[in-house]
Amino acid sequence: MGVFLLCWAAIDIRTGRNFLGERIDDPGDYLDLVIDRTFPFWAAGYITDVPKAGWEKGVAEWWGLRAWMVQYREQAREYAESHIGDIPDEMIMTWQKEKLSRGERLSYADLNNEQRAWLLDTFADYREAMGKVREDVLRRGTDFQVVDKLIRDELDASYHFELEELAKGVFAGSHTIQDFRDGAEYQRRIRQGQYQRRAIEEQYMDEKRVKSLERWLAENEKPEDVAYNKYMELRSDVPKVFGKPDWDLREKKLTNYLNTLDAETRDYIERRRDDWINSLPPNAQKLNRLIFIAEQVLDDYYAQPEGTARISYRKANPDVDVKLNLLGRVTTVKSPSARAGLVKWADTWDLPYIIFPALEGATKGRLPAPSRGGSITDEMVEELIKQLK
Secondary structure, eight states: OHHHHHHHHHHHHHHTBOTTOOBOOSHHHHHHHHHHHHSOHHHHHHHHOOOOOOHHHHHHHTTTHHHHHHHHHHHHHHHHHHTGGGSOGGGSOHHHHHHHHTTOOOOGGGOOHHHHHHHHHHOHHHHHHHHHHHHHHHHHOOOHHHHHHHHHHHHHHHHHHHHHHHHHHHHHTSSOHHHHHHHHHHHHHHHHOHHHHHHHHHHHSOHHHHHHHHHHHHHHOOHHHHHHHHHHHHHHOOOEETTEEOHHHHHHHHHHHHHTSOHHHHHHHHHHTTGGGGGSOHHHHHHHHHHHHHGGGHHHHHTSOTTHHHHHHHHHOHHHHHHHHHHTSOSSOSSHHHHHHHHHHHHHTTOOGGGOGGGTTOBTTBOOOOOTTOOOOHHHHHHHHHHHO
């Protein structure tokens, strides 16, 4: 077993990276690597000052249990790389295709976040091996890709809890959808903040390893993931003018940013734009799916000149008017059809009428009075009959 561990360390030293792509470029890193791979955890901890497991687990290592963790780590890498060829072609970036055209192979370290998530969701062997690696990673603070994933999972757990509470408020009628989005933005800023992340990092690693992790993240983040993170930051950061959201300005910033990117990176962002919704708890997921559906009308709406052109567009397109109200972009409807449509959407998604100013005075089984100049339409009558059944 000792020969195997030394060979494993030698491969890492020769390549300058471990199996997940962490750089090994400092004399101290080489020494730590050899000690970490060959000494039991309890002894390595005293030598390198990196927190390791206690003496009871160290004793067990003398009987070969450490080899099991090595086996799991190697299995995770082998499983991932064995499935790289199965990644859909539309997910393969140009820079990766260029590497393949030179006769080189893609390694795990070459994969971006979308590709890694796809492998984890698709292949049970890789998912199981990564689960078994978890204990070893938490115990030793190594393998930065996995450590980063665990840290993000902890940050997400807190973030998701707060989003769920906000979403419950919307369905209870105490918050509007815009209140939800404002609260979500506040929680996102906390989740993205370095203070909270650093606090979690220090639970796993000492100061030296924290700095190494931060260096690794800066060196290994793929350009398309950098672009995606920037887009999501701009998307969540809605500028306010006199205390009110300026949606035109946000859409302009998003469009301007996307125009700076190549078509492939824009496609990457579009594919991943709302994949985070799948991991949310039920109420937050349901509300965000509604928001996602409603937002599909925004590009065409904001392409209209400001002023009367947009009012005319809403009158001519009641469905657009409904979705703008759902999103809180507007607080009135411009046609009886839009008012009836808003009631239908609210009922379908279990949203209380009270959160929509355009439905002021509406209750179950009674539509709000039409606006001045409007009239009760056949569509509104049919909707009322459906509600009374």
